[in-house]
Amino acid sequence: MLTLENFSLKIDPTIFNRGEKYFLQNRVQELIEVKDGVWKAIVDGSEVYEIEVKINSNGEIETICSCPYDFGHHCKHEVAMLLAIKAALNRRDEAFPLVMKISKKTKKSRNKTAAIKKWLKESSKEELKEFMLKFCDSNREFKNSLYLQTLKNENIPIKNQK
Numbered sequence: 001m002l003t004l005e006n007f008s009l010k011i012d013p014t015i016f017n018r019g020e021k022y023f024l025q026n027r028v029q030e031l032i033e034v035k036d037g038v039w040k041a042i043v044d045g046s047e048v049y050e051i052e053v054k055i056n057s058n059g060e061i062e063t064i065c066s067c068p069y070d071f072g073h074h075c076k077h078e079v080a081m082l083l084a085i086k087a088a089l090n091r092r093d094e095a096f097p098l099v100m101k102i103s104k105k106t107k108k109s110r111n112k113t114a115a116i117k118k119w120l121k122e123s124s125k126e127e128l129k130e131f132m133l134k135f136c137d138s139n140r141e142f143k144n145s146l147y148l149q150t151l152k153n154e155n156i157p158i159k160n161q162k
């Protein structure tokens with residue numbers, strides 16, 4: 001069974017090294033978790049290929065790549081994408097402890113919204129800015145929502161601005 005933890009050992013070393021090079025060259029683009037455990041991205045190599053990775057609840061990885069080399073084997077594009085997913089998940093874990101710290105304080109409260117509100121109230125503007133930027137990296141939906149917000153602000157007629 002191929003998982004995020006063991007793929008670096010299970011995939012043919014030649015293919016793995018090529019994929020790692022692609023990853024380090026930032027060739028994995030538009031990485032997005034379309035729903036829980038399902039990731040899509042494009043990898044820009046000699047041609048641009050689309051890849052989908054599904055991580056099942058038991059950790060097993062299923063991959064589909066649009067390149068011609070994906071016949072029963074794993075290709076370098078998939079390796080690059082799996083490394084990118086690992087990196088994205090690590091960044092997300094780094095962002096989470098901030099929230100965890102607060103939820104410990106409000107252990108009795110089962111209400112997540114209340115805990116988040118409290119955290120927002122207690123955090124400084126700088127902390128929040130840093131968190132939002134970090135979260136943008138790992139959550140495209142959040143990034144898009146924020147971006148829409150910037151457009152909204154631009155659309156406010158000048159006479160209404162203070």
Ligand SMILES: [Zn+2]
Pocket residue numbers: 049065066067068069070075076077078
């Ligand atoms: Zn491929």
